[in-house]
Amino acid sequence: MxxxxxxxxxxxxxxxxxxxxxxxxxxxxxxxxxxxTPRPGWAEQNPDDWWNAVVLGIRELLSKEQDVARKIIGIxxxxxxxxxxxxxxxxxxxxxxxxxxxxxTQKQCDTITExxxxxxxxxxxxxxxxxxxxxxxxxxxxxxxxxxxxxxMVRFICPKDYIRYKLTGIPATDVxxxxxxxxxxxxxxxxxxxxxxxxxxxxxxxPDAVESTEQAGSVTEEAASLTGLPTxxxxxxxxxxxxxxxxxxxxxxxxxxxxxxxxxxxxxMSFNRFTPNPEGKLQMFCGNEPGLWTSxxxxxxxxxxxRWVRDMLCRDLIHEAKMTGQNVYxxxxxxxxxxxxxxxxxxxxxxxxxxxxPYPDPNARGLFYGxxxxxxxxxxxxxxxxxxxxxxxxIAGIYQQLMPLEAAVSSGGGAASPLWLQMQADxxxxxxxxxxAASEGGAYGAALVGGVGCGLFKNLTDAVSVIHTETVHYxxxxxxxxxxxxxxxxxxxxPTVKPVFDLGATFGY
Numbered sequence: 001m002x003x004x005x006x007x008x009x010x011x012x013x014x015x016x017x018x019x020x021x022x023x024x025x026x027x028x029x030x031x032x033x034x035x036x037t038p039r040p041g042w043a044e045q046n047p048d049d050w051w052n053a054v055v056l057g058i059r060e061l062l063s064k065e066q067d068v069a070r071k072i073i074g075i076x077x078x079x080x081x082x083x084x085x086x087x088x089x090x091x092x093x094x095x096x097x098x099x100x101x102x103x104x105t106q107k108q109c110d111t112i113t114e115x116x117x118x119x120x121x122x123x124x125x126x127x128x129x130x131x132x133x134x135x136x137x138x139x140x141x142x143x144x145x146x147x148x149x150x151x152x153m154v155r156f157i158c159p160k161d162y163i164r165y166k167l168t169g170i171p172a173t174d175v176x177x178x179x180x181x182x183x184x185x186x187x188x189x190x191x192x193x194x195x196x197x198x199x200x201x202x203x204x205x206x207p208d209a210v211e212s213t214e215q216a217g218s219v220t221e222e223a224a225s226l227t228g229l230p231t232x233x234x235x236x237x238x239x240x241x242x243x244x245x246x247x248x249x250x251x252x253x254x255x256x257x258x259x260x261x262x263x264x265x266x267x268x269m270s271f272n273r274f275t276p277n278p279e280g281k282l283q284m285f286c287g288n289e290p291g292l293w294t295s296x297x298x299x300x301x302x303x304x305x306x307r308w309v310r311d312m313l314c315r316d317l318i319h320e321a322k323m324t325g326q327n328v329y330x331x332x333x334x335x336x337x338x339x340x341x342x343x344x345x346x347x348x349x350x351x352x353x354x355x356x357x358p359y360p361d362p363n364a365r366g367l368f369y370g371x372x373x374x375x376x377x378x379x380x381x382x383x384x385x386x387x388x389x390x391x392x393x394x395i396a397g398i399y400q401q402l403m404p405l406e407a408a409v410s411s412g413g414g415a416a417s418p419l420w421l422q423m424q425a426d427x428x429x430x431x432x433x434x435x436x437a438a439s440e441g442g443a444y445g446a447a448l449v450g451g452v453g454c455g456l457f458k459n460l461t462d463a464v465s466v467i468h469t470e471t472v473h474y475x476x477x478x479x480x481x482x483x484x485x486x487x488x489x490x491x492x493x494x495p496t497v498k499p500v501f502d503l504g505a506t507f508g509y
Contacts, residue, residue, distance in 0.1 A: 002073045004454065005058070005233075006440075006447030008241060009050050009079030009159045011035060011099065011263045016057035017440055018068070019447035021456050023466025025437050027064045029057040036096065040508070041103040041354070041362065044096040047085050047162045054163050058227045069230055075167065075219070076212075076450025077238030078245070078442030079160025081180040084138040086153040087171060094149050097159060098138045101264070101300060103354045103362040105137030108144070112136055112182070115198045119280050125195050127186045128179070129280040132354070132362045133300075136182035139201060155205050164235050167227075168217025171207050174237035176244065176294065178209040179285035186293065187274050189286050212239045212288035213453040236453035241442040242266050243285055243294045248445030249409040249438050250464040252292065256407050257399060259392055259424055259432070261414025262441070265302025267395040270294045281358050281398050288449050289460050297357035297395035302388045303413045305350040305366065306332075309384045313377055332381050333419045339382035341426070342482040345370045346379045348387030349493050358394050359494050363505040369493060385420055386483075389427045390490040396428055407431045411438035421471070426479040427487065434471045 001020060008015045012035065017028035031053035036044045062069050082100040085093060098104075109130040116122040119129060130136050135158065143150040157165060158180075161173045178184040178191065183206070185192040191206055210216055219233040238244065242260070246268045249258045258268040271293045277284045287294040301308075306329070310318065314332055321328035351364035368383065399405060407430055414420045415434050425432040437444045448463040457463035 006443040008443035014053035029060040043099040043102040074454035076236040076446040078446040081240035108137040108140035134182040170217035175286035176239040244445035250467040262412040266298040268296035300353040336382040339378040343382040346383035348383040425473040
Protein backbone atom coordinates (compact mmCIF):
# COMPACT_ATOMS: atom_id res chain seq x y z
CA MET A 1 0.00 0.00 0.00
CA UNK A 2 1.31 3.44 -0.98
CA UNK A 3 0.49 6.59 0.96
CA UNK A 4 0.78 10.30 0.21
CA UNK A 5 1.43 12.72 3.05
CA UNK A 6 -0.40 16.05 2.79
CA UNK A 7 0.69 18.95 4.98
CA UNK A 8 -1.28 22.19 5.42
CA UNK A 9 0.04 25.26 7.27
CA UNK A 10 -3.06 27.07 8.45
CA UNK A 11 -3.35 30.30 10.40
CA UNK A 12 -4.25 28.56 13.64
CA UNK A 13 -2.61 25.18 13.20
CA UNK A 14 -0.82 22.66 10.98
CA UNK A 15 -2.63 19.59 9.68
CA UNK A 16 -0.85 16.46 8.46
CA UNK A 17 -2.76 13.60 6.84
CA UNK A 18 -2.16 10.30 5.09
CA UNK A 19 -4.14 9.41 1.94
CA UNK A 20 -4.21 6.08 0.16
CA UNK A 21 -4.54 5.57 -3.64
CA UNK A 22 -8.35 5.39 -3.38
CA UNK A 23 -8.47 8.89 -1.91
CA UNK A 24 -9.31 7.62 1.57
CA UNK A 25 -7.87 9.58 4.50
CA UNK A 26 -6.25 7.05 6.80
CA UNK A 27 -5.33 9.39 9.62
CA UNK A 28 -4.78 13.07 10.32
CA UNK A 29 -3.20 15.16 13.05
CA UNK A 30 -3.74 18.83 13.86
CA UNK A 31 -1.34 20.87 15.99
CA UNK A 32 -2.06 24.44 17.05
CA UNK A 33 0.20 27.46 17.37
CA UNK A 34 -0.30 31.12 18.38
CA UNK A 35 -0.95 34.22 16.28
CA UNK A 36 0.77 37.45 17.30
CA THR A 37 -0.78 40.90 16.78
CA PRO A 38 1.94 43.31 17.96
CA ARG A 39 -0.02 46.33 16.70
CA PRO A 40 -3.62 46.90 15.50
CA GLY A 41 -3.90 45.55 11.96
CA TRP A 42 -0.67 43.55 12.20
CA ALA A 43 -0.47 39.75 12.19
CA GLU A 44 2.71 37.70 12.59
CA GLN A 45 3.84 34.18 13.42
CA ASN A 46 7.10 32.44 14.20
CA PRO A 47 7.84 30.07 11.29
CA ASP A 48 9.51 27.64 13.67
CA ASP A 49 6.14 27.25 15.42
CA TRP A 50 4.85 25.88 12.11
CA TRP A 51 7.80 23.54 11.79
CA ASN A 52 7.53 22.24 15.35
CA ALA A 53 3.82 21.59 14.82
CA VAL A 54 4.54 19.67 11.60
CA VAL A 55 7.22 17.56 13.27
CA LEU A 56 4.77 16.65 16.05
CA GLY A 57 2.00 15.96 13.53
CA ILE A 58 4.15 13.69 11.37
CA ARG A 59 5.41 11.76 14.38
CA GLU A 60 1.82 11.27 15.56
CA LEU A 61 0.82 9.88 12.16
CA LEU A 62 3.80 7.56 12.02
CA SER A 63 2.88 6.14 15.42
CA LYS A 64 -0.57 5.03 14.25
CA GLU A 65 0.55 2.09 12.12
CA GLN A 66 3.62 -0.12 12.00
CA ASP A 67 6.00 0.61 9.12
CA VAL A 68 3.76 3.43 7.85
CA ALA A 69 6.79 5.63 7.15
CA ARG A 70 8.13 3.20 4.54
CA LYS A 71 4.80 3.29 2.68
CA ILE A 72 4.89 7.06 2.06
CA ILE A 73 5.83 7.64 -1.58
CA GLY A 74 5.35 11.40 -1.76
CA ILE A 75 4.75 14.56 0.27
CA UNK A 76 2.89 17.66 -0.86
CA UNK A 77 2.02 20.95 0.74
CA UNK A 78 -0.66 23.56 1.22
CA UNK A 79 -0.68 26.65 3.38
CA UNK A 80 -1.90 30.11 4.20
CA UNK A 81 -0.95 32.29 1.25
CA UNK A 82 0.92 35.60 0.95
CA UNK A 83 2.96 35.35 4.15
CA UNK A 84 6.49 36.76 4.00
CA UNK A 85 9.21 34.50 5.39
CA UNK A 86 12.57 36.29 5.00
CA UNK A 87 15.69 34.11 4.94
CA UNK A 88 19.31 35.21 5.34
CA UNK A 89 22.37 33.79 3.58
CA UNK A 90 22.47 30.83 5.96
CA UNK A 91 18.81 30.02 5.43
CA UNK A 92 17.80 31.34 8.84
CA UNK A 93 14.58 33.26 9.46
CA UNK A 94 15.35 36.96 9.90
CA UNK A 95 12.12 38.14 11.55
CA UNK A 96 8.63 36.82 12.34
CA UNK A 97 6.57 36.03 9.26
CA UNK A 98 4.13 38.76 8.17
CA UNK A 99 0.82 37.02 7.41
CA UNK A 100 -1.95 37.24 4.83
CA UNK A 101 -4.31 39.05 7.20
CA UNK A 102 -1.77 41.75 8.07
CA UNK A 103 -2.94 45.19 6.92
CA UNK A 104 0.15 47.37 7.38
CA THR A 105 1.12 47.74 3.71
CA GLN A 106 -1.52 49.95 2.08
CA LYS A 107 1.03 52.69 1.32
CA GLN A 108 3.41 50.22 -0.33
CA CYS A 109 0.60 48.61 -2.34
CA ASP A 110 -0.42 52.05 -3.59
CA THR A 111 3.19 52.71 -4.61
CA ILE A 112 3.39 49.47 -6.59
CA THR A 113 0.06 50.18 -8.30
CA GLU A 114 1.04 53.73 -9.23
CA UNK A 115 4.45 52.58 -10.49
CA UNK A 116 2.76 49.99 -12.73
CA UNK A 117 0.55 52.65 -14.29
CA UNK A 118 -2.52 52.30 -12.11
CA UNK A 119 -4.89 49.38 -11.66
CA UNK A 120 -5.24 48.74 -15.39
CA UNK A 121 -1.48 48.78 -15.85
CA UNK A 122 -1.07 46.29 -13.03
CA UNK A 123 -3.82 44.03 -14.39
CA UNK A 124 -2.09 44.02 -17.76
CA UNK A 125 1.10 42.77 -16.11
CA UNK A 126 -0.18 40.26 -13.54
CA UNK A 127 -3.99 40.04 -13.96
CA UNK A 128 -4.28 40.95 -10.27
CA UNK A 129 -4.50 44.05 -8.14
CA UNK A 130 -1.90 44.53 -5.42
CA UNK A 131 -3.79 43.85 -2.19
CA UNK A 132 -2.53 44.56 1.30
CA UNK A 133 -2.56 40.86 2.11
CA UNK A 134 -0.19 40.03 -0.76
CA UNK A 135 3.51 39.42 -0.29
CA UNK A 136 4.47 42.26 -2.64
CA UNK A 137 3.58 45.11 -0.32
CA UNK A 138 5.35 43.34 2.54
CA UNK A 139 8.61 43.31 0.58
CA UNK A 140 8.49 47.08 0.10
CA UNK A 141 7.46 47.59 3.72
CA UNK A 142 10.48 45.59 4.87
CA UNK A 143 12.73 47.67 2.63
CA UNK A 144 11.32 50.94 3.96
CA UNK A 145 10.70 50.16 7.62
CA UNK A 146 13.34 47.54 8.45
CA UNK A 147 16.21 48.25 6.05
CA UNK A 148 18.74 46.18 8.01
CA UNK A 149 16.49 43.13 7.78
CA UNK A 150 15.87 43.79 4.10
CA UNK A 151 19.61 43.94 3.40
CA UNK A 152 20.07 40.67 5.28
CA MET A 153 17.38 38.92 3.22
CA VAL A 154 18.83 36.69 0.53
CA ARG A 155 15.51 35.11 -0.42
CA PHE A 156 11.89 35.13 0.65
CA ILE A 157 9.43 32.24 0.63
CA CYS A 158 5.86 31.71 1.80
CA PRO A 159 4.63 29.70 4.81
CA LYS A 160 4.09 26.26 3.26
CA ASP A 161 7.34 26.70 1.31
CA TYR A 162 9.19 27.13 4.59
CA ILE A 163 8.06 23.67 5.68
CA ARG A 164 9.16 22.14 2.39
CA TYR A 165 12.45 24.02 2.78
CA LYS A 166 12.92 22.51 6.26
CA LEU A 167 12.27 19.05 4.83
CA THR A 168 14.38 19.41 1.67
CA GLY A 169 16.78 22.34 2.09
CA ILE A 170 15.46 23.88 -1.16
CA PRO A 171 13.81 27.35 -0.90
CA ALA A 172 11.35 27.21 -3.81
CA THR A 173 7.68 28.02 -4.35
CA ASP A 174 4.94 26.98 -6.78
CA VAL A 175 3.05 28.96 -9.41
CA UNK A 176 -0.19 29.24 -7.42
CA UNK A 177 1.63 30.61 -4.38
CA UNK A 178 3.76 32.90 -6.55
CA UNK A 179 0.55 34.30 -8.06
CA UNK A 180 -0.38 35.53 -4.59
CA UNK A 181 2.71 37.68 -4.26
CA UNK A 182 1.37 40.15 -6.81
CA UNK A 183 4.63 39.95 -8.77
CA UNK A 184 3.74 36.98 -10.96
CA UNK A 185 2.69 36.97 -14.62
CA UNK A 186 -0.23 34.56 -14.34
CA UNK A 187 -0.78 34.41 -18.10
CA UNK A 188 2.77 33.20 -18.80
CA UNK A 189 3.16 31.44 -15.41
CA UNK A 190 6.46 33.13 -14.56
CA UNK A 191 7.78 36.01 -12.45
CA UNK A 192 6.89 39.43 -13.87
CA UNK A 193 10.41 40.69 -14.44
CA UNK A 194 9.25 44.11 -15.63
CA UNK A 195 7.23 44.84 -12.47
CA UNK A 196 10.04 43.61 -10.23
CA UNK A 197 12.38 45.97 -12.07
CA UNK A 198 9.94 48.90 -11.89
CA UNK A 199 9.84 48.82 -8.10
CA UNK A 200 13.59 48.17 -7.92
CA UNK A 201 13.50 44.91 -6.00
CA UNK A 202 16.46 42.52 -6.40
CA UNK A 203 15.42 39.67 -8.71
CA UNK A 204 17.65 37.35 -6.71
CA UNK A 205 15.35 37.38 -3.65
CA UNK A 206 12.53 35.72 -5.61
CA PRO A 207 12.50 31.91 -5.31
CA ASP A 208 12.18 29.52 -8.23
CA ALA A 209 8.49 28.95 -9.05
CA VAL A 210 7.56 25.51 -10.38
CA GLU A 211 4.29 23.77 -11.20
CA SER A 212 2.43 22.34 -8.22
CA THR A 213 2.84 18.72 -9.31
CA GLU A 214 6.59 19.04 -9.86
CA GLN A 215 9.09 17.59 -7.43
CA ALA A 216 10.87 20.28 -5.40
CA GLY A 217 13.40 18.30 -3.41
CA SER A 218 13.36 15.25 -1.18
CA VAL A 219 13.56 14.57 2.54
CA THR A 220 17.06 15.23 3.89
CA GLU A 221 18.87 13.24 6.56
CA GLU A 222 18.46 16.09 9.05
CA ALA A 223 14.70 16.31 8.46
CA ALA A 224 14.40 12.53 8.62
CA SER A 225 16.07 12.44 12.03
CA LEU A 226 13.59 15.01 13.38
CA THR A 227 10.38 13.66 11.84
CA GLY A 228 10.95 9.91 11.62
CA LEU A 229 10.44 9.96 7.85
CA PRO A 230 12.84 7.99 5.64
CA THR A 231 15.33 10.05 3.68
CA UNK A 232 14.75 10.58 -0.01
CA UNK A 233 10.94 10.76 -0.09
CA UNK A 234 10.02 13.07 -3.01
CA UNK A 235 8.49 16.39 -1.96
CA UNK A 236 6.18 18.08 -4.46
CA UNK A 237 5.63 21.82 -4.73
CA UNK A 238 1.95 21.83 -3.71
CA UNK A 239 -0.01 25.05 -3.67
CA UNK A 240 -1.50 27.95 -1.76
CA UNK A 241 -4.44 26.96 0.39
CA UNK A 242 -7.13 29.01 -1.35
CA UNK A 243 -6.18 27.37 -4.66
CA UNK A 244 -5.50 23.83 -3.53
CA UNK A 245 -8.66 23.65 -1.41
CA UNK A 246 -10.56 23.90 -4.69
CA UNK A 247 -8.84 20.67 -5.78
CA UNK A 248 -9.77 19.03 -2.48
CA UNK A 249 -13.40 19.91 -3.23
CA UNK A 250 -13.20 18.49 -6.77
CA UNK A 251 -13.31 21.89 -8.48
CA UNK A 252 -11.16 21.59 -11.57
CA UNK A 253 -13.77 22.70 -14.16
CA UNK A 254 -15.80 25.95 -14.52
CA UNK A 255 -19.50 26.26 -13.58
CA UNK A 256 -19.36 25.01 -10.00
CA UNK A 257 -18.06 27.29 -7.29
CA UNK A 258 -16.41 26.43 -4.02
CA UNK A 259 -17.42 28.13 -0.79
CA UNK A 260 -14.86 28.01 1.99
CA UNK A 261 -15.65 29.26 5.46
CA UNK A 262 -12.47 28.96 7.45
CA UNK A 263 -10.73 31.68 9.47
CA UNK A 264 -11.14 33.71 6.29
CA UNK A 265 -13.66 32.86 3.59
CA UNK A 266 -13.54 32.60 -0.17
CA UNK A 267 -15.52 31.71 -3.23
CA UNK A 268 -13.50 30.01 -5.95
CA MET A 269 -13.84 28.57 -9.43
CA SER A 270 -11.39 26.95 -11.83
CA PHE A 271 -10.88 27.78 -15.50
CA ASN A 272 -9.21 25.67 -18.18
CA ARG A 273 -7.95 28.77 -19.96
CA PHE A 274 -6.47 32.09 -18.96
CA THR A 275 -9.31 34.49 -18.11
CA PRO A 276 -8.96 38.26 -17.70
CA ASN A 277 -9.88 39.63 -14.28
CA PRO A 278 -13.08 41.71 -14.41
CA GLU A 279 -12.25 45.10 -12.86
CA GLY A 280 -9.59 43.41 -10.75
CA LYS A 281 -12.13 42.35 -8.13
CA LEU A 282 -11.20 38.67 -8.20
CA GLN A 283 -7.86 37.05 -7.63
CA MET A 284 -6.84 35.11 -10.74
CA PHE A 285 -4.09 32.65 -9.90
CA CYS A 286 -2.31 29.84 -11.69
CA GLY A 287 -3.91 26.51 -10.83
CA ASN A 288 -2.29 23.36 -9.52
CA GLU A 289 -1.39 21.84 -12.88
CA PRO A 290 -0.33 23.27 -16.25
CA GLY A 291 -3.29 24.64 -18.24
CA LEU A 292 -5.40 25.28 -15.13
CA TRP A 293 -6.20 28.63 -13.51
CA THR A 294 -8.10 29.07 -10.27
CA SER A 295 -9.79 32.29 -9.30
CA UNK A 296 -11.31 33.35 -6.04
CA UNK A 297 -12.56 36.28 -4.09
CA UNK A 298 -11.78 36.35 -0.40
CA UNK A 299 -13.43 37.93 2.58
CA UNK A 300 -10.88 38.61 5.29
CA UNK A 301 -12.88 37.43 8.31
CA UNK A 302 -15.38 34.57 8.00
CA UNK A 303 -15.08 31.81 10.58
CA UNK A 304 -12.82 34.22 12.44
CA UNK A 305 -15.88 36.43 13.00
CA UNK A 306 -17.87 33.47 14.30
CA ARG A 307 -15.03 32.67 16.67
CA TRP A 308 -15.01 36.32 17.77
CA VAL A 309 -18.71 36.27 18.64
CA ARG A 310 -18.09 33.00 20.50
CA ASP A 311 -15.36 34.57 22.62
CA MET A 312 -17.14 37.89 23.21
CA LEU A 313 -20.76 36.87 23.74
CA CYS A 314 -20.84 33.15 24.46
CA ARG A 315 -18.54 32.53 27.39
CA ASP A 316 -21.31 30.69 29.22
CA LEU A 317 -21.69 28.38 26.20
CA ILE A 318 -17.92 27.81 26.17
CA HIS A 319 -18.15 26.76 29.82
CA GLU A 320 -21.19 24.56 29.16
CA ALA A 321 -19.39 22.86 26.28
CA LYS A 322 -16.39 22.11 28.49
CA MET A 323 -18.57 20.71 31.26
CA THR A 324 -20.72 18.53 28.98
CA GLY A 325 -18.27 17.58 26.26
CA GLN A 326 -20.40 19.24 23.58
CA ASN A 327 -19.16 21.35 20.68
CA VAL A 328 -19.59 25.03 21.54
CA TYR A 329 -20.40 25.86 17.92
CA UNK A 330 -23.28 23.38 17.97
CA UNK A 331 -24.65 25.18 21.02
CA UNK A 332 -24.31 28.49 19.19
CA UNK A 333 -26.01 27.06 16.11
CA UNK A 334 -29.00 26.00 18.24
CA UNK A 335 -29.38 29.57 19.46
CA UNK A 336 -29.08 30.86 15.89
CA UNK A 337 -31.91 28.53 14.84
CA UNK A 338 -34.14 30.15 17.47
CA UNK A 339 -33.63 33.54 15.80
CA UNK A 340 -34.86 32.24 12.44
CA UNK A 341 -33.94 33.41 8.91
CA UNK A 342 -33.23 37.13 8.75
CA UNK A 343 -32.22 37.44 12.44
CA UNK A 344 -35.17 39.82 13.04
CA UNK A 345 -33.62 42.42 10.78
CA UNK A 346 -30.14 42.43 12.32
CA UNK A 347 -27.33 42.73 9.77
CA UNK A 348 -23.64 42.11 10.38
CA UNK A 349 -20.74 43.32 8.22
CA UNK A 350 -17.81 40.95 8.86
CA UNK A 351 -15.00 43.45 8.32
CA UNK A 352 -13.10 42.67 11.53
CA UNK A 353 -9.76 42.53 9.69
CA UNK A 354 -10.48 44.99 6.91
CA UNK A 355 -11.88 43.57 3.68
CA UNK A 356 -10.56 42.19 0.43
CA UNK A 357 -13.42 41.36 -1.97
CA PRO A 358 -15.51 42.97 -3.31
CA TYR A 359 -14.17 45.92 -1.28
CA PRO A 360 -10.36 45.95 -1.01
CA ASP A 361 -10.30 48.22 2.03
CA PRO A 362 -8.01 47.77 5.06
CA ASN A 363 -9.95 50.55 6.83
CA ALA A 364 -13.27 48.65 6.80
CA ARG A 365 -14.51 47.61 10.23
CA GLY A 366 -17.13 45.19 11.48
CA LEU A 367 -20.54 46.45 12.47
CA PHE A 368 -24.03 45.39 13.51
CA TYR A 369 -27.04 47.21 12.08
CA GLY A 370 -30.65 47.12 13.22
CA UNK A 371 -30.29 46.45 16.93
CA UNK A 372 -33.03 47.49 19.34
CA UNK A 373 -34.02 46.81 22.94
CA UNK A 374 -35.64 43.58 21.75
CA UNK A 375 -32.46 42.25 20.10
CA UNK A 376 -31.27 38.95 21.58
CA UNK A 377 -27.99 37.09 21.59
CA UNK A 378 -29.66 34.56 19.30
CA UNK A 379 -30.24 37.34 16.77
CA UNK A 380 -26.61 38.47 16.93
CA UNK A 381 -25.22 34.96 16.49
CA UNK A 382 -27.53 34.36 13.52
CA UNK A 383 -26.68 37.75 12.02
CA UNK A 384 -22.97 36.95 12.13
CA UNK A 385 -23.55 33.70 10.24
CA UNK A 386 -25.75 35.45 7.69
CA UNK A 387 -23.41 38.42 7.30
CA UNK A 388 -20.48 36.15 6.50
CA UNK A 389 -22.64 34.34 3.94
CA UNK A 390 -23.88 37.61 2.40
CA UNK A 391 -20.27 38.71 1.97
CA UNK A 392 -19.49 35.49 0.11
CA UNK A 393 -22.68 35.89 -1.95
CA UNK A 394 -21.37 39.22 -3.21
CA ILE A 395 -18.28 37.44 -4.53
CA ALA A 396 -20.41 34.80 -6.26
CA GLY A 397 -22.19 37.62 -8.05
CA ILE A 398 -18.94 38.51 -9.82
CA TYR A 399 -18.70 34.97 -11.19
CA GLN A 400 -22.29 35.12 -12.35
CA GLN A 401 -21.27 38.00 -14.60
CA LEU A 402 -18.85 35.60 -16.34
CA MET A 403 -21.07 32.52 -16.70
CA PRO A 404 -24.13 30.78 -15.23
CA LEU A 405 -23.41 28.92 -12.00
CA GLU A 406 -24.85 25.45 -11.48
CA ALA A 407 -24.01 24.50 -7.91
CA ALA A 408 -21.64 25.10 -5.03
CA VAL A 409 -19.41 22.86 -2.94
CA SER A 410 -18.96 24.01 0.64
CA SER A 411 -16.01 23.23 2.89
CA GLY A 412 -14.37 24.55 6.02
CA GLY A 413 -16.11 25.12 9.32
CA GLY A 414 -19.28 26.36 7.60
CA ALA A 415 -19.72 22.95 5.99
CA ALA A 416 -19.84 21.21 9.39
CA SER A 417 -23.16 22.87 10.26
CA PRO A 418 -26.41 21.76 8.55
CA LEU A 419 -27.89 25.12 9.54
CA TRP A 420 -25.10 27.02 7.82
CA LEU A 421 -25.25 24.79 4.74
CA GLN A 422 -28.98 25.48 4.36
CA MET A 423 -28.27 29.17 4.87
CA GLN A 424 -25.71 29.06 2.05
CA ALA A 425 -28.19 27.33 -0.29
CA ASP A 426 -30.89 29.89 0.52
CA UNK A 427 -28.65 32.95 0.16
CA UNK A 428 -26.77 31.72 -2.93
CA UNK A 429 -29.95 30.39 -4.53
CA UNK A 430 -28.40 27.11 -5.70
CA UNK A 431 -27.77 23.56 -4.47
CA UNK A 432 -24.90 23.41 -1.98
CA UNK A 433 -23.00 20.13 -1.69
CA UNK A 434 -20.47 18.74 0.70
CA UNK A 435 -17.98 16.17 -0.52
CA UNK A 436 -15.79 13.51 1.02
CA ALA A 437 -12.69 14.73 2.88
CA ALA A 438 -13.37 18.42 2.15
CA SER A 439 -13.37 18.93 5.91
CA GLU A 440 -9.67 18.07 5.81
CA GLY A 441 -9.07 21.35 3.97
CA GLY A 442 -5.86 22.11 2.12
CA ALA A 443 -4.05 19.04 3.41
CA TYR A 444 -6.34 16.80 1.34
CA GLY A 445 -5.93 18.93 -1.79
CA ALA A 446 -2.18 18.77 -1.23
CA ALA A 447 -2.33 14.98 -1.03
CA LEU A 448 -4.25 14.80 -4.33
CA VAL A 449 -1.72 17.09 -6.01
CA GLY A 450 1.10 14.98 -4.57
CA GLY A 451 -0.68 11.90 -5.90
CA VAL A 452 -0.46 13.33 -9.41
CA GLY A 453 3.18 14.17 -8.87
CA CYS A 454 4.16 10.66 -7.82
CA GLY A 455 2.04 8.92 -10.45
CA LEU A 456 -0.93 7.63 -8.45
CA PHE A 457 -3.18 9.70 -10.73
CA LYS A 458 -2.79 10.79 -14.37
CA ASN A 459 -3.86 14.38 -13.72
CA LEU A 460 -6.09 16.40 -11.40
CA THR A 461 -9.26 15.36 -13.24
CA ASP A 462 -8.32 11.76 -12.54
CA ALA A 463 -7.39 12.63 -8.95
CA VAL A 464 -10.70 14.30 -8.07
CA SER A 465 -12.63 11.29 -9.41
CA VAL A 466 -12.06 9.70 -5.99
CA ILE A 467 -14.19 12.43 -4.39
CA HIS A 468 -17.88 11.70 -3.83
CA THR A 469 -20.86 13.82 -2.77
CA GLU A 470 -21.97 13.41 0.84
CA THR A 471 -24.84 15.90 1.32
CA VAL A 472 -26.89 18.29 -0.82
CA HIS A 473 -28.92 21.22 0.52
CA TYR A 474 -31.46 22.84 -1.81
CA UNK A 475 -32.77 26.42 -1.53
CA UNK A 476 -36.00 27.01 0.39
CA UNK A 477 -38.33 29.37 -1.48
CA UNK A 478 -39.66 30.86 1.77
CA UNK A 479 -36.20 31.53 3.16
CA UNK A 480 -34.99 32.93 -0.16
CA UNK A 481 -37.65 35.66 -0.02
CA UNK A 482 -36.49 36.75 3.44
CA UNK A 483 -32.83 36.66 2.49
CA UNK A 484 -33.38 38.53 -0.77
CA UNK A 485 -34.75 41.48 1.22
CA UNK A 486 -31.94 41.40 3.80
CA UNK A 487 -29.30 40.98 1.11
CA UNK A 488 -30.48 44.15 -0.62
CA UNK A 489 -30.03 46.00 2.68
CA UNK A 490 -26.65 44.36 3.24
CA UNK A 491 -25.40 45.56 -0.13
CA UNK A 492 -25.98 49.18 0.96
CA UNK A 493 -24.00 48.88 4.22
CA UNK A 494 -20.43 49.28 2.98
CA PRO A 495 -21.05 52.15 0.50
CA THR A 496 -23.05 54.00 3.16
CA VAL A 497 -20.57 53.59 6.03
CA LYS A 498 -17.30 53.86 4.07
CA PRO A 499 -16.89 57.57 4.91
CA VAL A 500 -17.03 56.62 8.59
CA PHE A 501 -14.38 53.94 8.05
CA ASP A 502 -12.12 56.46 6.32
CA LEU A 503 -12.63 59.05 9.06
CA GLY A 504 -11.89 56.45 11.72
CA ALA A 505 -8.65 55.57 9.95
CA THR A 506 -7.43 59.15 10.32
CA PHE A 507 -7.65 58.66 14.10
CA GLY A 508 -5.94 55.27 13.91
CA TYR A 509 -9.12 53.24 14.52
